Amino acid sequence: xxxxxxxxxxxxxxxxxxxxxxxxxxxLVGVTKTVNATSILDGVSLSVRTGEVVLIRGASGxxxxxxxxxxxxxxxxxxxxxxLLGVDLAGVVPRARSKLIRDRVGIxxxxxxxxxxxxxxxxxxxxxxxNGRFSEHRRADRERLAWLADTLRVAHKLHGLTAVxxxxxxxxxxxxxxxxxxxxxxxxxEPTHMVDSAGKKAxxxxxxxxVAAEAVTVIVVSHDDEARGFAHREIIFDRGRAFPx
Amino acid sequence: MSGxxxxxxxxxxxxxxxxxxxxxxxxxxxVSGALSGLRVAHSFAFHPGLQDALNExxxxxxxxxxxxxxxTLTAVGLVKVGGFRSPRVAQVDSWSxxxxxxxxxxxxxxxRSVLVAVFAGGIPVVASAGVCLAVLTTSIGTExxxxxxxxxxxALDRLAPGGELVVGFSYAMPxxxxxxxxxxxxxxxxxxxxxxxxxxxxxxxxxxxxxxxxQYDILGVGVSEPAGSPLAWSAAQGCGDIxxxxxxxxGIPAGSSVSIDGSPVRVVAVTSxxxxxxxxxxxxDQAAMATCLEQDPSAPVQxxxxxxxxxxxxxxxxxxxxxxxxxxxVSRARYLANSEKFWTSNVKPITNILALVSxxxxxxxxxxxxxxxxxxxxxxxxxxxxxxxxxxxxRSTELLRAAKDGLVASIIGSILGLVVVPLTNMTEPxxxxxxxxxxxxxxxxxxxxxxxxxxxxxxARLDRTVDVAESTxx
Numbered sequence: 001x002x003x004x005x006x007x008x009x010x011x012x013x014x015x016x017x018x019x020x021x022x023x024x025x026x027x028l029v030g031v032t033k034t035v036n037a038t039s040i041l042d043g044v045s046l047s048v049r050t051g052e053v054v055l056i057r058g059a060s061g062x063x064x065x066x067x068x069x070x071x072x073x074x075x076x077x078x079x080x081x082x083x084l085l086g087v088d089l090a091g092v093v094p095r096a097r098s099k100l101i102r103d104r105v106g107i108x109x110x111x112x113x114x115x116x117x118x119x120x121x122x123x124x125x126x127x128x129x130x131n132g133r134f135s136e137h138r139r140a141d142r143e144r145l146a147w148l149a150d151t152l153r154v155a156h157k158l159h160g161l162t163a164v165x166x167x168x169x170x171x172x173x174x175x176x177x178x179x180x181x182x183x184x185x186x187x188x189x190e191p192t193h194m195v196d197s198a199g200k201k202a203x204x205x206x207x208x209x210x211v212a213a214e215a216v217t218v219i220v221v222s223h224d225d226e227a228r229g230f231a232h233r234e235i236i237f238d239r240g241r242a243f244p245x
Numbered sequence: 246m247s248g249x250x251x252x253x254x255x256x257x258x259x260x261x262x263x264x265x266x267x268x269x270x271x272x273x274x275x276v277s278g279a280l281s282g283l284r285v286a287h288s289f290a291f292h293p294g295l296q297d298a299l300n301e302x303x304x305x306x307x308x309x310x311x312x313x314x315x316x317t318l319t320a321v322g323l324v325k326v327g328g329f330r331s332p333r334v335a336q337v338d339s340w341s342x343x344x345x346x347x348x349x350x351x352x353x354x355x356x357r358s359v360l361v362a363v364f365a366g367g368i369p370v371v372a373s374a375g376v377c378l379a380v381l382t383t384s385i386g387t388e389x390x391x392x393x394x395x396x397x398x399x400a401l402d403r404l405a406p407g408g409e410l411v412v413g414f415s416y417a418m419p420x421x422x423x424x425x426x427x428x429x430x431x432x433x434x435x436x437x438x439x440x441x442x443x444x445x446x447x448x449x450x451x452x453x454x455x456x457x458x459x460q461y462d463i464l465g466v467g468v469s470e471p472a473g474s475p476l477a478w479s480a481a482q483g484c485g486d487i488x489x490x491x492x493x494x495x496g497i498p499a500g501s502s503v504s505i506d507g508s509p510v511r512v513v514a515v516t517s518x519x520x521x522x523x524x525x526x527x528x529x530d531q532a533a534m535a536t537c538l539e540q541d542p543s544a545p546v547q548x549x550x551x552x553x554x555x556x557x558x559x560x561x562x563x564x565x566x567x568x569x570x571x572x573x574x575v576s577r578a579r580y581l582a583n584s585e586k587f588w589t590s591n592v593k594p595i596t597n598i599l600a601l602v603s604x605x606x607x608x609x610x611x612x613x614x615x616x617x618x619x620x621x622x623x624x625x626x627x628x629x630x631x632x633x634x635x636x637x638x639x640r641s642t643e644l645l646r647a648a649k650d651g652l653v654a655s656i657i658g659s660i661l662g663l664v665v666v667p668l669t670n671m672t673e674p675x676x677x678x679x680x681x682x683x684x685x686x687x688x689x690x691x692x693x694x695x696x697x698x699x700x701x702x703x704x705a706r707l708d709r710t711v712d713v714a715e716s717t718x719x
Contacts, residue, residue, distance in 0.1 A: 100633075107631055126340070
């Protein structure tokens with residue numbers, strides 16, 4: 001019974017066409033979230049189209065990361081609707097939500113959360129491999145791994161220990177991990193957290209190259225000026241509300 | 246603000262005072278208790294069913310160990326082979342062999358790389374110790390329960406392999422207290438001779454041996470030696486010229502001169518398998534033993550061994566006309582089983598409890614280790630869950646890790662056991678503990694049940710230990 005429900009609920013919402021560029025890839029509708037009696041999100045609505053690169057900006061505590069976490073299915077809203085790739089996340093069982101995320105979504109956290117004791121290359125493919133989205137036996141996957149490593153400028157350190165990478169290299173590696181499984185949408189929360197200007201520039205250049213090659217939808221939460229030239233559009237968060245820039 | 250510090254100060258003073266009060270009470274109690282022999286105990290009635298169950302634990306664990314070792318090796322092997330076809334399985338195998346966090350390490354050691362390739366990238370110290378302890382307690386249990394039979398079996402084998410015994414009382418224990426009078430022995434020998442059946446006198450003696458190496462308690466086995474044998478003795482030689490074979494456990498070489506119960510004895514051979522715990526086996530002529538050591542040539546013997554079946558032995562005993570003297574035919578197998586049951590009931594339940602406790606300690610320790618690893622890697626686990634990896638995959642990773650840890654612990658613990666168990670033989674003369682296949686399988690059961698059980702306990706609530714929302718937030 002659960003399986004049938006899961007399958008049925010994974011069907012995209014008819015209102016959101018996913019048939020091509022221009023359909024809605026991610027959407028918050030009237031979302032509110034309160035934590036410890038403090039309002040984090042107050043009726044936020046936003047919509048990101050397929051293929052768009054959207055930058056979410058705002059002061060610390062404005063609710064931008066919370067909004068991204070709702071889209072990633074890590075948190076759930078008190079009220080409102082969260083739609084990702086046409087699926088209402090509140091309407092699917094956790095297992096189906098996990099499947100949607102692993103098959104079609106790439107996530108990057110503020111902290112890279114890499115497996116520091118593993119080699120760099122294993123961090124790049126490990127997650128995709130365990131989710132059935134990478135196989136060393138497929139030539140296309142091997143070529144993609146090499147291309148990503150090259151584009152993200154970590155190719156020369158692929159077989160070294162992840163722990164010895166610099167902060168910028170770790171962030172680029174985390175970005176590569178999020179992109180390895182060819183996601184339809186990438187959600188990045190402060191991807192250049194605690195990196196110098198040159199590191200930020202390197203990361204956004206790499207990301208821009210990948211976006212240009214794959215037309216992936218990207219939602220980035222960031223304070224960085226370096227991200228502004230990279231995004232198609234900006235959304236500003238202020239005290240739990242979202243405004244177009 | 247000042248109220249906060251005032252409250253904290255008063256609370257600290259009260260708690261500190263409590264500590265001091267308890268320490269003073271324990272000091273007084275400790276001193277007075279040690280002096281007065283204070284002992285807290287509660288007696289429960291003996292439960293035969295419980296003893297029988299405990300006596301079987303080592304056997305159950307050995308079977309469980311064999312099954313678990315085969316099943317675990319098969320499972321890990323299948324995962325490794327399956328990894329060639331399934332990248333997903335290969336990744337679970339890879340993750341299960343390593344920590345995610347680097348714990349400050351910046352280089353990979355060669356030993357760790359080999360461990361990672363074969364099993365898991367760490368040595369489960371506590372589980373290995375648990376395996377070693379289980380091997381140790383089982384080996385000691387086996388030695389203590391079967392060791393006392395060793396000299397009897399060796400003596401009977403020497404006298405008449407396959408023969409049956411005539412003894413004073415079928416359940417006499419220990420055997421040295423059994424007695425068959427010499428007149429009855431003569432009648433049995435005559436009756437046996439009339440039927441063409443060989444008969445052998447078995448005389449046992451508890452005494453002491455002094456040598457330049459030290460003093461030992463002995464179990465003397467008096468045998469009928471044919472003339473010309475190096476051990477043969479006749480009254481004409483006198484008590485100053487006795488030859489004996491001494492068990493190697495005493496470490497006395499052939500050619501040495503020793504004193505047994507005050508009589509000078511020449512060691513003409515070194516024998517083996519004749520010693521029991523705290524009893525060095527010594528073989529000599531039974532006439533020399535009666536005349537010189539016991540100083541009573543008419544002293545009863547402990548058994549007569551007949552080279553025939555139990556039924557024939559009964560006919561011989563009936564023909565010997567035992568009169569009012571108690572004497573029965575006991576089959577060799579029944580006698581040894583009775584003896585083993587006596588010793589097994591004495592010590593086996595305790596050593597088996599120790600093996601169980603070591604397993605329990607290993608289980609608790611490994612559950613703690615798994616929990617520690619989950620907590621240590623919770624952010625890495627959380628990022629994987631957030632990225633769509635299922636809890637089942639992570640649970641499989643931990644269980645596979647536990648299986649590998651259990652195998653590593655079984656190997657290391659067994660090797661440690663092979664080293665430690667023989668060392669216990671230094672503590673008692675004649676103690677001859679060794680590690681058998683069964684002892685190792687008991688150790689493996691403890692290691693594998695501990696590791697797998699610990700992982701099952703902790704991963705059942707993996708989603709509570711790893712809070713995705715909390716662990717992925719900075």
